[in-house]
Amino acid sequence: MLRWKQLALVFSFLFLLPALAPAMEQGEPAPDFKLPTLEGETVRLSDYRGRIILLKLATTWCPTCKQQSEAIEDAEAYLKEKNVAVLEVFLQDSESMVRKYREKNTVNLDFVTLLDDGSVRKAYNVYLIPRVLFIDQEFKVRRDGSIMSAKQLILEVDKMADVGDSE
Numbered sequence: 001m002l003r004w005k006q007l008a009l010v011f012s013f014l015f016l017l018p019a020l021a022p023a024m025e026q027g028e029p030a031p032d033f034k035l036p037t038l039e040g041e042t043v044r045l046s047d048y049r050g051r052i053i054l055l056k057l058a059t060t061w062c063p064t065c066k067q068q069s070e071a072i073e074d075a076e077a078y079l080k081e082k083n084v085a086v087l088e089v090f091l092q093d094s095e096s097m098v099r100k101y102r103e104k105n106t107v108n109l110d111f112v113t114l115l116d117d118g119s120v121r122k123a124y125n126v127y128l129i130p131r132v133l134f135i136d137q138e139f140k141v142r143r144d145g146s147i148m149s150a151k152q153l154i155l156e157v158d159k160m161a162d163v164g165d166s167e
Contacts, residue, residue, distance in 0.1 A: 086111035
């Protein structure tokens with residue numbers, strides 16, 4: 001019986017180990033990727049180099065991901081004013097699932113919707129969703145974490161814009 005418990009503990013640890021891996025470190029170069037959009041175009045993250053990038057990693061089945069979209073919508077006018085590129089990468093979802101999600105959840109956002117092929121999930125070490133990253137004009141990660149309110153999004157953009165203006 002003791003042996004069984006020891007094995008269960010070891011397997012539990014091995015199962016949880018990837019979740020313990022660190023998120024992207026502040027100042028670390030953002031891993032580039034190339035993914036298809038819902039419109040059939042191909043987009044690289046580096047296409048937006050030189051702009052502040054808000055990168056949302058999500059799924060269609062995550063209620064918190066929808067809340068994050070609503071917060072982004074609340075801050076949308078400000079994000080546009082500051083020329084922030086907003087990209088949403090759907091992880092683990094097919095194109096048809098994302099289309100249905102978009103039809104059902106009519107968040108009026110002007111952002112790029114991308115379909116992950118597994119490369120973003122791996123490069124960004126995604127085990128928890130939603131993930132909200134800010135990438136600066138120099139293509140470095142400035143923030144990697146969980147859900148943010150509209151006010152927090154605006155404050156983060158202000159902080160990054162101030163840094164960009166002073167350089």
